Amino acid sequence: MGTTIKIGWIGLGNMGNPMVKNLVKAGFDLTVFNRNPEKSIVLKESTAVKIASSAAALVAGSDFIFTMLSDDAALKEVYFGPAGILSSAEDKNFIAVDMSTVSPETTKIIAGACKENGVDYLDAPVSGSVKPAEDAQLIIMVGGEEKAYQKAVPLFSALGKSSTLLGPNGSGNTAKLAINLFLGITAQGLAEAVLFAGKNGIAAEQLLPLINAGAVGSALTKLKTDNIVNDNFKAAFALKLLAKDIRLATANGMNTPIGKTLGSTLEAAVEEGLGEEDMIAVIKYLK
Ligand code: NAP
DSSP states (O other): OOSSOEEEEEOOSTTHHHHHHHHHHTTOEEEEEOSSHHHHHHHHHHSSOEEOSSSGGGSTTOSEEEEOOSSHHHHHHHHHSTTSGGGOOSOOOOEEEEOSOOOHHHHHHHHHHHHHTTOOEEEOOEESOHHHHHTTOEEEEEESOHHHHHHHHHHHHHHEEEEEEEESTTHHHHHHHHHHHHHHHHHHHHHHHHHHHHHTTOOHHHHHHHHHHSTTOOHHHHHHHHHHHTTOOOOSSBHHHHHHHHHHHHHTTOOOHHHHHHHHHHHHHHHTTOTTSBGGGHHHHHO
8 A cells, every 4th residue: 555545435425425525634545436426526626536437447546445335236236337346357456345234145245256356345334324424423333354454444533433343244234234223213213202292282392302301312312303393304314225224134134023113114104205305204104
């Protein structure tokens, strides 16, 4: 690696965009690729990033290639697609870091293919939404080899408040799915409490400050108070992505009562057209 670490970054959605800004702020050399080129152009206008023409074009010269994409299908396309990372004939001297929430199985498939190309792969999903991403306060949970993890630590430090190596590839994904199971259960619980109170004459703006001041209040209940009170469901974390995570948890053996109920609530909410709204729009569905 040269003196300035060169990072290729793929995925400039709600999370990828502020994460790239923090890496630029920390002094790393960034080249980005996004499927919809408009997002790369907008980012270039406000930062010092360069734009690549494809995922494959990031291979030459990158010390790290990061991905922050919607789901398993997107990640597979970016690695195995016709202009994907592994289609490049260039020498592959980078460490691959995926920060998306995907299944441990997909991680193992991609990590295996990377290994055949001499590339170390880390699954490094994050806990924390857009605001912690902007504030470099994400919690990063990692699966992979210790040596590659240690090399990535300075980059993780620019993105989050902690990073933890949990075990082999897939371990980060498993921890992330467990956290999002709890996240979804908490969100649905909050929605149900607000709806019950409302039905009996206590408005959301009366109830939520009480919840937030007490033992059941949390960063999440505080974060979602404004959304609920003002009927503002602009996605920080899209409901369809939470539905995807509970689907992945189910495919990995989640079979407990509240989790199963949560899964069917979210699938029904997506079917009703709420998938692009914030996950707390579950309250709209339950209403
Ligand atoms: P997002 O805003 O929906 O962005 C998704 C990104 O994936 C976009 O850059 C999109 O490109 C790209 N993409 C989707 N399908 C693709 C494909 N087939 N080929 C290439 N690129 C593709 O999602 P996000 O909120 O940033 O979340 C990203 C990941 O982080 C997800 O796995 C999510 O579960 C996880 N996560 C999100 C949050 C949160 O609060 N938002 C928190 C923690 C973890 P286009 O711009 O071209 O559509």
